[in-house]
Amino acid sequence: MSGHFHHWRDTLQDLGVIGLVPPPYQPEVLPDTPVVPQKNIVTQQGVLEKTIAKSAPPPPSGPKALPPQERVEAAGSLAELEACIQGCLACPLGAGRMKFVFGEGDPGARILFVGEGPGRDEDLQGRPFVGKAGELLDRMLGAMGFERNQVYICNVVKCRPPDNRTPTPAEAQRCLPYLRRQIELIRPSVIVTLGATPLRELLGVAAGITRIRGQWQTLDMLGGIPVMPTFHPAYVLRQYTQDVRRAVWADLQAARNWLSENHGTTK
Template sequence: MRIARQHVQTDQLLGIASVPQGEAAAPPPLDETAEPAPAPAAAAPTDSTTASTEPSGAVPTGSPWSAAPELDRAARQQLLEQMDRDEVSCCTKCPLSEGRTRTVFGEGDPDARIMFIGEGPGQNEDEQGRPFVGRAGELLNKQIAAMGLEREQVFIANVVKCRPPNNRAPTPAEVDACEPYLRRQIQGIRPDAIITLGGPATKLILDTKLGITRLRGTWATYDGLLPTGPQVPVMPTFHPAYLLRSYTEDNRRRVWSDLQQVMERLGMK
C-alpha cells in the first residue's frame, strides 16, 4: 500500500491522472518542429540510432579518463573539477565564448546512476554557472523527485557549456567544439542510464537526424565509450522547457512514462 500511495503522489506531482500500459513505446502525434532542433550536422545521414563505435574525440588510451571507472568517487570528482577549471572555464573553441557570463559545466554526483543531458544554458544558467536553475530546472527537479531521487544524486549536464544567443539551438560547429567535454563527463561518471532532454541532446548522443517525437519513449544506446568502455542505455524524452510550452496532460503522461521506464530498468520501482 505504501508503494502504491507513493506512485499516486508522484503522478499527482507531475499532474498526471494515469499512465496507460504501453504508452512509452508509442510515438506522440506531435509536430516534429514543435521543439526547436539545431541545423543538421555535416556528417552523412544515417538510419542508425546509435553513435559510431569509433567516434572523433574518443578518450585516448592511457589518459586519466580511460582509468576513471577504476578510480574512487573523490578521484573522479577531482578529474571533473580539473576539467572544468583548466579547460571548460577558459574555453574559446567557438564564438559562444565571446558572449557568455559564465560557463556551465554541469553538476551532480560523480557516482550517479542517471545522467540527464540537456541542450544548453539559458539566461539564468549563464548568470549562475549552474545547469537547469530556471523554470525548466524547477520542473526537472520535480521529475527527479518523482523518481524517488534528489537532484544531488544524479548528474546534470548540457550539450554545450556556454549560452547560445537568444536561447537558440546550438549549431553543429558549437556542438562539435563541446562534444569532447561531454564525452569525458560520461566517461568519468559511467552512468547506468542517460536521459536525453530534447532534440539536440538526443541527436548528438544517438548520432541521428531523427526527431525527438519519433525517438522518445524507446530505449537506445550510447556507444561513445567504445571500444574500451561499455554501451550506455539511453532514454530520450522531451525537454522540460518544451513541456512548459506545451503543458498538456498527454505530454506530461509521456514524459512520466519515459521516466518510469528508466526506474524499472534500474530496479527503482
C-alpha cells in the same frame, strides 16, 4: 703647467689620496698607420657578444602544454576536467558567456541527465537547469524518487547560445569531446537525454524527438550505455498538455525501472 701639477700632486700626497687621481694626460705619438674602413672594424664588445650568444645554453623550458584534446583525455576527475575547459573559447559562444556551465551533481551518479545548452538563468549562475525548466526538472526528479544531488545534470554545450536558441551542430561538436569525457568519468548506468540536441550529437539520431522519445537507444561508450530520450523540460512548459506530461512521465519511469531491475536500486 708643470709647476701646477707638482703643486697638486704634493697636496694630494699630503691628503693620502694620490692613488685616486690619474696623472695628467700625455698624448702618445704613434707612427703613421693606414686608415681602416669603419665597416671592417670589429669591436671587442661585438666579439664578446657573439661569443656569449654561441656559448650560452638555451633558456630553460617549462613543462610542455598538452594539446587541448590530450588535456581533456588526461583529466582524471570532473574537477580536473572543469578546470581544464572552463576557459574554452573554441567557438563564438565562449566570447558571449557570463559563466561557464559545466554541470553538477553526484560525480558517481547511476543516472545522467543531458540537456541542450544553458539559458539566461544558467548563464548568470553557472549551474545547469536553474530557471523555470530547472524547477520542472526538479519536480520530475522528485517523482522518480531522486534528490538533485543524487543524479548528475549537464548540457551538450557549456555556454549559452544567444537568445536561448538551440545550439547549432557546429557549436555542439566543439563541446562534444567535453561531454564524452564527462560520461567516461561519471560512468552512469543509464542516460536520459532531454530534447533533440543530445540525441543527435551523442547518438547521431537525426529523427525528431517526438518520433524517438520513449524508445531505448544505446550509446557506444563504456561497453554500451542505455539511453532514454524524452522531451526537454522547456518544451514541456511550452506544450503543457496532458499527453506531453504523460509521455515524459512514462519515459522517466522506464529509466527508473531499468535501474531498479538491473541494479536493485534507483539510487
